[in-house]
Amino acid sequence: MTSTSLDVERIRKDFPVLSRELPGGRPLVYLDSGNSSQKPTAVVETIREHLAMHYSNVGRAMHALGAESTEAFENARDKVADFIGAPSRDEVIFTKNASEALNLVAYSFGNPANTDPRFTLGPGDEVVISEMEHHSNIVPWQFLVQRTGATLKWFGVTDDGRLDISDISGLITERTKIVSIAHQSNVLGTINPVADVLRRAREVGALVMLDASQSVPHHAVNMAELGVDFVAFTGHKMVGPSGIGVLWGRAELLDAMPPFMGGGEMIEAVWMDHSTYAPVPHKFEAGTPPIVEAIGLGAAVDYLTGIGMEAIEAHERGLTAYALDALREVPTLRLIGPDSLDQRGATLSFTLDGIHPHDVGQLLDDDFGIAVRVGHHCARPLHLRFGIPATTRASFYLYNTTGEIDALVRGLHHVQKVFA
Structure with a gap:
């Protein structure tokens, strides 16, 4: 349909x-889908079928079940990439939710392991969010500025519930390293003027991240058209299961970022005194991932696309x-x-x-x-x-x-x- x-x-x-x-x-x-959506039979049955007949760990086992599970898991990545118009499927990183995706990006700023100047952060540098954010897009940035000595700033909200961009040039300055705002507010329903924010951020060389948890389930969203640098969203609000989220990021930025967590599958080789890391997306997917949840998210994408x-x-x-x-x-x-x-x-x-x-x-x-x-x-x-x-x-x-x-x-x- x-x-x-x-x-x-x-x-x-x-x-x-x-x-x-x-x-x-x-x-x-x-009437509570903004909190968590209900699940169609197609998603429930996909999860049940995989658990009952195909389950194994992914990227590890050299047997039939391992191959089937890995194929289904990576097919889900392809489906998500197509759904959001990602230029490359390797730019799609599976997380457990949008909160983890936002924390992953915030972790990279000011991290001594990252010498890329775009991620270098300290006193005098600034991070910009907004007053309408979900706590998941506030607290990670508070952690960041506490850790680095940078300054946290934010857009206000007008009386009618719009992002107040009247002083956008004074808020986003040459000291701004990243702007992270909701694509759509989870309280107000407001769809924010991403193009205006992005235009100003590009003028000063700042990166832009969107919390798209409330937009991806409801509108066609295309990463290439949005033009931002990072996008986070979650599966449970888009007729998919809980325990699965997505971080999309531009490939060159993901390549420059250090791993968020260490463990199995995110490594290329390990010695006792150092390690080298797998390429993205696996660099950011340490340990056994949410396998059936990702496959369920793929089924949710199929369902929404069919509608x-x-x-x-x-x-x-x-x-x-x-x-x-x-x-x-x-x-x-x-x-x-x-x-x-x-x-x-x-x-x-x-x-x-x-x-x-x-x-x-x-x-x-x-x-x-x-x-x-x-x-x-x-x-x-x-x-x-x-x-x-x-x-x-x-x-x-x-x-x-x-x-x-x-x-x-x-x-x-x-x-x-x-x-x-």
Whole structure:
């Protein structure tokens, strides 16, 4: 299916959990895909089949199962590379999640083992992030500047939930070594102006990294077209399993970076006093990798490709437009983030006046079977910027319907009556 409209009822049948009843006979309304997506039968069966019939370690065993497992693992790398438009499959590194991918890159800066001037970092140098980042794109850079004496700076966020680039030239300067920002915010739904940030970074010779955990599952993303240097994303948000993430990086930069971890398979040769390392991607994949998880991610890529990313994006835009209108009917609801479709994805975070999000989420689940996420969504600095401790977040995916949004609105009216 590659048209721009989805047969959502058929798609929902691919996800067995969506047909289950919760205790008390409540139908499940799953609006938490920004946290973790559900898995289609095709992915579950691919993992089961490999574990049952083909499993062995990869890159090591010289027997039939070893060959089958290695082939399936490396085929998954090919699928991911094609899916994201990577110039080379060797630029795709499997990690356990996006957090590990971000930490891997941060580890290379200021590392004495790396003498490449692009990665040399010390007092007077700067790293730039943003106020809307997930903690996974904040804490590794805090570690880095604490280790090196460099300075951490960040973009602010406007009142309507956009990246504040009004002083981009003053923020990204000749002292900037890397800029690392979300491609799409996990709270606001905002799609950030990557081209503007990249243009300024290139003017001063800085590298650019994107946390694309919230964009790769929902939009067609092409590494060559983005033009950035590093991209991190995770499998469990794109109908794949947990325990598998991806770092994509430009080949020449990956070649220049030291290994992140030492162990089996990442070496070329080992002596008692020194070692030499395997070429990328294996240089960064020490030890037994997440084999079946990577193969499951390959199956997820097959599934999404079969549906069509353009169709998925169009469906989500329709859901988002519908939800933005529907939520305006809820008294005292305050949307945190853009209130239009312009450069935003299918994630809506909000507060209800006088009602804690934890209470909102509990009542939606207990009384209506609606799964949303509540809290600061691993983005506490963003919530501090808006002067709130937490939000309720509804996030949509290819299997959601307008009827589920209607259920959310009914549930929110119910919550307000309970607390009236």
